[in-house]
Amino acid sequence: MTNLTVGEQLTPIVIEKISRTDFVKYAGASGDFNPMHHDETIATATGNPSVFGHGMLTAGLMARVLTDEFGPEALRKFQVRFAKPVWPGDTLTFTATVTAIREEEGKTFVDLECTCSNQDGVEALNGSATALDQN
Numbered sequence: 001m002t003n004l005t006v007g008e009q010l011t012p013i014v015i016e017k018i019s020r021t022d023f024v025k026y027a028g029a030s031g032d033f034n035p036m037h038h039d040e041t042i043a044t045a046t047g048n049p050s051v052f053g054h055g056m057l058t059a060g061l062m063a064r065v066l067t068d069e070f071g072p073e074a075l076r077k078f079q080v081r082f083a084k085p086v087w088p089g090d091t092l093t094f095t096a097t098v099t100a101i102r103e104e105e106g107k108t109f110v111d112l113e114c115t116c117s118n119q120d121g122v123e124a125l126n127g128s129a130t131a132l133d134q135n
Contacts, residue, residue, distance in 0.1 A: 002108050002133040008098045010069045010112070014091045015061060018053060024087070026057040053086035058125050062114050065096045070110070070131040080127030081116065091119040096129065110135040 023037045032054055035042040043051045059080045066075055086092065093116065100111040110133050116125040 001111060002101055002135055004098050004101065004110060004133070006098050006101060010065055010096045010098075011069070013061065013094045015066050015094075017089050017091055018086060020051060020088045023051060023053050023057065026054050026060075030056065032056070048085075049109070050087055053088075053090075058082065058092070058116055059127075061092065062096075062116055062125055063096050065094050065114070066069050066112070066131060068069075069083040069096075070133065074134055075095055075129065075134040076109065076132055078114075078127070078131040079129075080125050082125055084118075084122055084124045086116075086118070086124050090124075092124065093117050099128075101133075109134065 005111055020038065027033050027037055036046070036048070037051055037054055062080060063075070063078060063108050066078065094114075096112040096114045098110055099113050102109050102111070110131050111133070112129045114125070114127045114129055115123060
């Protein structure tokens with residue numbers, strides 16, 4: 001049985017001032033070279049104030065909260081919705097809160113609500129996850 005409780009928040013991750021360099025590193029790792037994420041001229045020509053982060057970069061950072069707690073092999077479900085863009089210079093806080101703990105076939109599963117907010121409290125991502133608790 002888990003040592004977590006419903007309503008408990010996992011240890012959050014804070015990324016101080018995400019940078020254009022972070023976006024470019026992610027582009028190289030993922031192969032997603034959409035110029036909206038690295039070319040200021042193209043990004044602003046389409047009405048954006050600047051380049052913006054890849055949604056999947058934000059999702060990957062969110063997943064770290066879960067894998068730090070449960071390990072990568074324990075994640076059973078992870079779904080997210082991208083709510084707002086992530087801009088260079090944003091400070092991002094990633095949190096996951098336990099919404100349910102349940103037993104199925106002798107195994108303990110933890111359901112969580114996931115959120116990423118910027119320095120102004122604006123939600124950039126929300127979603128849910130389920131992890132197998134191996135404690």
